[in-house]
Amino acid sequence: MPKAFFVDTSRCTACRGCQIACKEWHDLPTTATKQNGTHQNPPDLNASTYKLVRFSEHRIDGKVEWYFFPDQCRHCLDAPCLEVANGYVEGAVIQDKKTGAIIYTDRCKQLKEDECEEVTEACPYNVPRRNTGTGMMMKCDMCIDRQQAGLIPMCVKTCPTGTMNYGDRADMLAMAEKTLVKVKKEYPRASIVDAKDVNIVYLIQDTPERYYEFVTADNSAVGLPMSRKNFLAGMTKPAKRIFG
Amino acid sequence: MEIIQTPSASKHDVLTGLLALREKTPALENIFDAFSPLLKAQEDGRILLEKWSDFEIPEADALRFEQGVPILAGMDMPNLGNFFPEIFWTMTTALAKGMPAIADKVTAIIDALKDSDSLNELARSVWEEDNNAIEVFAKDANVDIAILTILGSLSLKPFMNRMKDEAAVEIENMFWNKGYCPICGCFPDMSLLKKQLTENAEYMAGHGGQRWMHCSCCDHQWRIKRNICPWCDSEDYKKLSYLQSEETKTERADICDTCKRYYVTIDTRDLTEMPDPRIAPLSLVHLDVKAQEEGYEPMAETLWNSL
Structure with a gap:
């Protein structure tokens, strides 16, 4: 049975544990970077950063909203x-x-x-x-390599907040639907992103453009x-x- | 209260799980080949007993139960009908197939009892743990008492499993903190450490694993504290430890130096698939060997850790 991630960004605190764990497991070098006025660091994915927590800050209805998006390959069903x-x-x-x-x-x-x-x-x-x-x-x-040894991916193992979830695709989609109902009560614009096309299924709590340009394929x-x-x-x- | 619960049935059948384990651990091929006919026969028994409903689960008495009396303790043996002989013969064939070394003794049992109409009496003796009655039965039939007892016990297990689901409903709102099964009272043949997400936690979701024990008899799972010996209730952390190989950090034998008992554990928190506890202990016999070499005894004697 194909596997999938359910990434519940409404639980993400941007601790970047997943980003670091990914580097550790794959033995990837650090990236030279500098202060860009954001905690998003490095500024973008690169050849030695497969996973990047993206930050976006907004003032919505007088309230500051800080959205986090642990970006990575979506492992498209039809890539x-x-x-x-x-x-x-x-x-x-x-x-x-x-x-x-x-x-x-x-x-x-x-x-x-x-x-x-x-x-x-x-x-x-x-x-x-x-x-x-x-x-x-x-x-x-x-x-x-971990999955072939029967172990869950490193970013999922590391995540302390329940943002990163891994399992059979059907189970992850069910978890996404259930969580969406809950999150929508507080964030009515919340949605599940491209679930039918990808194996890394994100829940976002606001419209995709408030995160960054490539959150959805359609966007x-x-x-x-x-x-x-x-x-x-x-x-x-x-x-x-x-x-x- | 959610201390006691029975997880949903395994998604895979026993044979599929055994084949996968055999492929994963080719060094244990002999073990799988010896015990897979028996595990398959157990599953066939469980399927057959979906038609059996001639039993009544005792009403749960919360006070008695929470003091450590399993719900089926003291229950009279229900009417097993013709199901017991049918399962007994399936089990006999499986034992002879898996263990050629004792096939002649099993054949002697088949020859002696094939026309017997008193197999349910054997079941009653095993149910009531009446060793004298079993001995008389074995002597009358002139068969090996040890193998007859094993066959009788193995043949009763599917009945315990059949009653387990309904019994679990009776006790689902009650508290149980013992190391033996809240349903049938048997000790566990393994435990699973499971990650449990706390849905209502605002930020953090704990990585700590809950310990779930698996009953060696009825297949029930129940949760107990991690810092306690299920056998002697000791919480002396200096005497609670585990044996583990360097290569496989997800498997271990938990040992207690107070009572010198052990049980095997799989830490499922990092695993892509939840192991099937009906067959997983077979893949951990190397830990049984290690623990027994170190002088510990198993909490539940199974065929593979005692033969």
């Missing part, structure tokens, strides 16, 4: 990055059947720099990053006649035909 990357190098990206995790393999190094850019562009959530040193495309691997479809995700997935089809 555009997989389509694009495999259009160039077969087997560069695979989907693990047991867990549903989207995994970037070592063959990603065969992708040229501009092809890597296309892969990032194809992602409706703007997640994959290229390591300029190794040429490898980097992102969350859903701790596939990033500005100016496009269809969602960005569908549009980009469609774009890859000719390449698929040509490259096999």
Whole structure:
């Protein structure tokens, strides 16, 4: 049975335990950064930061609201990055059947720099990053090594607030629906994000644009006649035909 | 109050779970091959007894129960009908299949009792723990008493399991802090540490694991304090410890140096799948071996930790 996360951002306190635990488990180096006027640090995902707690601050109806969003790969059920990357190098990206995790393999190094850019562009959530040193495309691997050893992903293990939850997809969707009913009482604009398309299912307590640009695939479809995700997935089809 | 509860039935059948465990721990193949026919026979018995309802759970007396008397203690054996002989023969076949070394003794039991119409008398002797009656029964049939007792006990387990769900409803609002089963009074064959999210907690959700004991007889699970020995109730933390391998931090044998007893535990908080406690103890026999080597006795004797 495919696995999923339910990320209840209404419980997130931005402790960034998940962000650090991810780095620890994957043995990723720190990122040089500087004060940008926000606690969001580093400023964006990068080749050695697969998980980033995003901060956004608003004054709504005279009250300060501080929204936190532990951003990471959504492990799409039908991943555009997989389509694009495999259009160039077969087997560069695979989907693990047991867990549903989207995994970037070592063959990603065969992708040229501009092809890597296309892969990032194809992602409706703007997640994959290229390591300029190794040429490898980097992102969350859903701790596939831990899962294969029967252990839950590191960010879920670490989370002290109940924000990060992991389990069978059906159970996580049920948990999301139940939690939404509760959260909506205080935050009527709360919603579940793209649940039918992704395995990392977020609950947000306000509209997506109040978090950041790429919270939902649909939200990033500005100016496009269809969602960005569908549009980009469609774009890859000719390449698929040509490259096999 | 939510101290006592019976989790929903396992999503997987016993055989699927055994195959998965066998694949995960190939070193224990022999153990799985020996005991899987018996575990499958237990499950078949449970399924057969979905049709059995000729029993009445005693009314729970809160005062008596909360002082440590299990709800089924003192209950007269219900009418097992023809279900007991049917389960007994299934169990006999499974035992002979899994353990060829004792197959001749099992065959002797089959030969001696195949036309017997007094198997329910054997059930009654086992139910009432009347060892004299069992001995007489074994002598009359000229069969091995130890194996006959094992078969009688194994054949009664599905009945206990069948009654467990209804008994659990009777006691769901009562308090139980003992190390033995609140339903049938048997000791646990394992415990599970489970993460429990506190939905109403405003910020933090504890990482501490609740300890749930699994009954070696009726399959019930109940929660008890973590800092207590289920056997002797000792809370002397200097004498409560555990044995664990360096490689697998999620499995351990909890030991008590006051009573020199042990039980195996799986810490499920980091696991992707909740283990099936009906079969999980089989995968922990290395811990049984270690604990027994160190001089500890199991709280519940099972076939795999005593044979």
